[in-house]
Amino acid sequence: MFSFSGLKNEQTSVSTEILAGVSSFLATAYIIVVNPSILSQTGMPFSAVLTATILVSFFSSLMMGLYANNPILVAPGMGLNAFFTYTAVLNDKLSWQVALGTVFWSGVFFLLLSVFNIRSYIVKAIPKPLRYAIASGIGLFITLIGFANAKFIVASPATMVTLGNLNASTLTFIAGLLITVVLLIRNIKGSILIGIMITSLLAWPIGRYWGGTEPVITISNLIAMPDFSLIFQLDLVNSLKWSLAPIILAFVFTDMFDSLSTFVGLAEASNLLDENGEPRNMRKSLIVDAFSTTIAGLAGSSPGTAYIESAVGIEQGGKTGLTAIAGAVLFLPFLFLSPLLSAIPAIATAPALILVGVFMMKPVIKIDWNQLHEAFPAFLAMVLIPFTYSITQGIIWGFLSWTALHVLTGRAHEISIALIIIDLFAILALIF
Secondary structure (H helix, E strand, O other): OOOOOHHHHOOOOHHHHHHHHHHHHHHHOOHHHHHHHHHHHHOOOHHHHHHHHHHHHHHHHHHHHHOOOOOOOEEEOOOHHHHHHHHHHOOOOOOHHHHHHHHHHHHHHHHHHHHOOHHHHHHHOOOHHHHHHHHHHHHHHHHHHHHHHOOOEEEEOOOEEEEOOOOHHHHHHHHHHHHHHHHHHOOOOOHHHHHHHHHHHHHOOEOOOEOOOOOOOOOOOOOOOOOOOOOOOOOOOHHHOHHHHHHHHHHHHHHHHHHHHHHHHHHHHHOOEOOOOOEOOHHHHHHHHHHHHHHHHHHOOOOEEEOOOHHHHHHOOOOOHHHHHHHHHHHOOHHHHHHHHHHOOHHHHHHHHHHHHHHOOHHHHHOOOOOHHHHHHHHHHHHHHHHOOOHHHHHHHHHHHHHHHHHHOOOHHHOOHHHHHHHHHHHHHHHO
16 A cells, blocks of 8 residues: 555655656556547547546556555556457447446456456566566567657568658657757656657647648647546446357456566566565556456446556656556546647657666566577567567467477476466467
C-alpha cells in the first residue's frame, strides 16, 4: 500500500513523483484518442469509448498506485484493442456487446490466477537471462515506436523499413531529441518533461509559418462532454458460451504475457526489485492488472494492461505509487478536455520514448553471451519484441527456445515445473 512515509525510504520526494507521473501520463495519453479510433470500427460510439478509456485508465492507474504502490500506469492495451476489433468483432462476427462480455470474463479468470498467486509463481520461474532480454527488448520496442511516431523511420516495400523524409516535422523531432539528451546529460530535474514541452513549442509553427502542408498542432474545440452510454452494456450471458472460450482464453493469454513481460522488464531495467531480486509487489500489481481488464468490460473498452511507457516516468525518478496516482488524476480532466491532447504531438513524446529505450538496454550486459544455450533464447526474445512489434511474441519464443535448447543439450533437469507451465501457456497463446 502507498504511504507518504515510504517516500523517504525510497529516497524520493513528492515533487519528483508528481513530475514523474506527469511524464508517464504525457507518454501514455495517446491511448485516450487511439483506443476509441480503433474500437469505434465495431460500431461503438467514438465518444463513449473515449470516456470508457479514460475511466479505465484512471481507476486502474489509481489502484496501481494506492494498492500495489508501483509507479506504473495501466490503461487499455494496444494490440488487445486490435484483437477485440479485428478478430473478435469484425472477423468472428461477435456483437460488440458480446465481445465486451468476453473481456469481462477474461478479467475474472485473470483475477483468479492473480489472487491465488499463480502468476507470481510464473514470474519467479522466468530465467534471469530472459528477464534481462525482455527488459532490453522492450527498450528496443519503445525506441522503434518513438522513431515511427516521429516518422523518422517509415515503412518501405523494398526494405520493410527505411529513413523517412527530412522535413519540418522530422527536423523538429531531431532538435527535440538533442535538447532532451543535453538536459539529461546536464542532470536538469524534469529533463524529459521539459523536453516534451519544448518540442511541442517548436512544433507549433509547422504548417503555419514554415514547412509542412498543415499544422502539427491543432485544437478545434476546448470542451467535449463525456459520453457514458457504454457503461454496463456488455452481454454477460451470451459471452459465457463454450464456443467463445477461445476468445476469452486469447484475451487471458495475451494480456498475461503482455503484463508479465512489462512488469519484469520495467523492474529489471529500473531496479524496482524486492529483497529477493523479484519484481516489487508483483502479486498486487497483477491483481490490479486483472482488475483493469474486468472493469474494462463493464465500462465499454478492450482489456487494460500495464503500460511500457511508464518507463518514461520511472526514468524521470518515479519510484512509488504516487507516480501512478499523479498520472491517474491527469486522465480525469480529459473527460471534458480531450481536444487539448492535440497540443502534445507525437514528435514531442517520441524523444522521451527513444531515450527510455536507451536506459532500458542496461540489463543486456548481465547476459552471459558465451553460454549459447542461454544467450540464444535471450537474443531471440530481445530482437523478436521489436521485429514482430509484439512483446508477447518475443517472450513466447524466448521461453520455448530456452526449454527446447535445454532439453536437447542434456540440461532438462534445469527446467522447472513452473517454466513448463509457462511453455504450455505460450503454446496456447500461439494457438488462440
